[in-house]
Amino acid sequence: MTTPIRFELIKTCRQTGARLGILHTPHGSFETPMFMPVGTLATVKTLSPEELKEMGAGVILSNTYHLWLRPGHDIVAEAGGLHAFMNWDRGILTDSGGFQVFSLSEFRRIEEEGVYFRNHLNGDKLFLSPEKAVEIQNALGADIIMAFDECPPYPATYEYMKQSIERTSRWAERCLKAHRRPNEQGLFGIVQGGEYEELRRQSARDLVSLDFPGYAVGGLSVGEPKEVMNRVLEFTTPLLPADKPRYLMGVGSPDSLIDGAIRGIDMFDCVLPTRIGRNGTVMTSEGRVVIKNAQYARDFSPLDPHCDCYTCRNYTRAYIRHLIKCDETFGIRLTSYHNVYFLIKLMEQVRQAIREDRLADFREEFFERYGFNKP
Numbered sequence: 001m002t003t004p005i006r007f008e009l010i011k012t013c014r015q016t017g018a019r020l021g022i023l024h025t026p027h028g029s030f031e032t033p034m035f036m037p038v039g040t041l042a043t044v045k046t047l048s049p050e051e052l053k054e055m056g057a058g059v060i061l062s063n064t065y066h067l068w069l070r071p072g073h074d075i076v077a078e079a080g081g082l083h084a085f086m087n088w089d090r091g092i093l094t095d096s097g098g099f100q101v102f103s104l105s106e107f108r109r110i111e112e113e114g115v116y117f118r119n120h121l122n123g124d125k126l127f128l129s130p131e132k133a134v135e136i137q138n139a140l141g142a143d144i145i146m147a148f149d150e151c152p153p154y155p156a157t158y159e160y161m162k163q164s165i166e167r168t169s170r171w172a173e174r175c176l177k178a179h180r181r182p183n184e185q186g187l188f189g190i191v192q193g194g195e196y197e198e199l200r201r202q203s204a205r206d207l208v209s210l211d212f213p214g215y216a217v218g219g220l221s222v223g224e225p226k227e228v229m230n231r232v233l234e235f236t237t238p239l240l241p242a243d244k245p246r247y248l249m250g251v252g253s254p255d256s257l258i259d260g261a262i263r264g265i266d267m268f269d270c271v272l273p274t275r276i277g278r279n280g281t282v283m284t285s286e287g288r289v290v291i292k293n294a295q296y297a298r299d300f301s302p303l304d305p306h307c308d309c310y311t312c313r314n315y316t317r318a319y320i321r322h323l324i325k326c327d328e329t330f331g332i333r334l335t336s337y338h339n340v341y342f343l344i345k346l347m348e349q350v351r352q353a354i355r356e357d358r359l360a361d362f363r364e365e366f367f368e369r370y371g372f373n374k375p
């Protein structure tokens with residue numbers, strides 16, 4: 001079967017386990033490691049496709065659960081799929097977007113057939129199964145879709161986690177069988193197992209035997225300490241095929257992106273840049289800046305002196321602070337633009353450091369300047 005998603009490994013950093021690669025999709029080829037901005041409801045909040053393109057975004061995310069509820073996957077399909085609907089002609093990946101609902105809400109009940117839970121908008125009873133999740137994603141038409149899994153809360157007991165990953169593996173097989181468009185959309189399996197090496201091995205073994213075109217590492221960035229995430233990655237990514245893309249779901253902050261790349265991750269997504277941007281917090285090369293602080297009232301310098309983005313070339317901290325304080329929409333557009341640009345450019349620097357076999361040195365320099373504590 002010709003798979004629509006192909007990962008091309010260009011080189012591995014000699015200082016670390018990081019990989020430089022190219023992700024080939026039906027909507028273009030994009031270098032990895034890559035950061036994928038999140039557009040939950042078919043828009044990366046406040047930013048236009050043109051702005052996302054000019055900053056270098058390649059693949060963006062949308063959420064199966066949210067689009068199923070609003071506007072409905074049938075309407076998106078009638079529009080010709082997500083690319084046509086949102087006027088985005090590069091890569092799209094759909095994840096569930098409901099992992100909070102499925103895993104973290106007390107109203108959910110998980111059975112072999114699927115998950116019973118409540119509509120977060122109106123409380124209606126809902127049911128999602130592996131087959132339904134694939135049907136919705138087939139209708140949405142993303143280039144990469146995700147297998148329906150359980151993302152257990154952190155922490156979870158070994159016993160709970162063991163029966164959860166075994167069900168997730170059975171669900172993954174059901175997703176493969178239900179997938180109606182395997183030549184147009186790549187279906188990724190999601191490895192679970194929490195912090196338990198034996199269960200991560202079992203989950204990876206099950207999914208690799210099903211030969212997915214790509215693999216996600218799930219169950220992380222759910223409240224565990226960063227050391228736990230890094231340790232889990234250290235023993236999980238080597239279990240995944242070197243010639244397939246590896247996607248760390250829901251990550252993340254600048255330090256986690258660098259540490260994930262060092263541990264062999266190729267794809268990242270996180271709502272952080274637009275979410276914190278909306279409350280006026282920006283990531284800069286010297287660490288986070290909370291623009292509402294009074295100290296910036298007369299600060300006529302850019303958000304980040306080392307950034308060449310549209311926001312930093314044209315506006316000052318004082319002006320952006322004023323807009324955010326006055327709840328002016330243009331303010332969160334400027335902070336969101338800068339934050340997404342910052343993470344996309346960070347991944348460009350990571351890729352360059354891999355080319356030069358110096359990602360460990362880059363980590364040192366970046367952590368020092370950003371203010372992250374030493375390893």
Ligand SMILES: C=CCOC(=O)Nc1nc2cc3[nH]c(NC)nc3cc2c(=O)[nH]1
Nearest residue numbers: 095096099146148151218219220221250
């Ligand atoms: C259609 C079905 C597709 O299913 C999924 O998208 N499943 C899934 N999503 C996740 C999302 C996460 N966000 C974070 N942190 C912000 N951690 C995450 C972990 C997972 C995960 O283990 N699984």
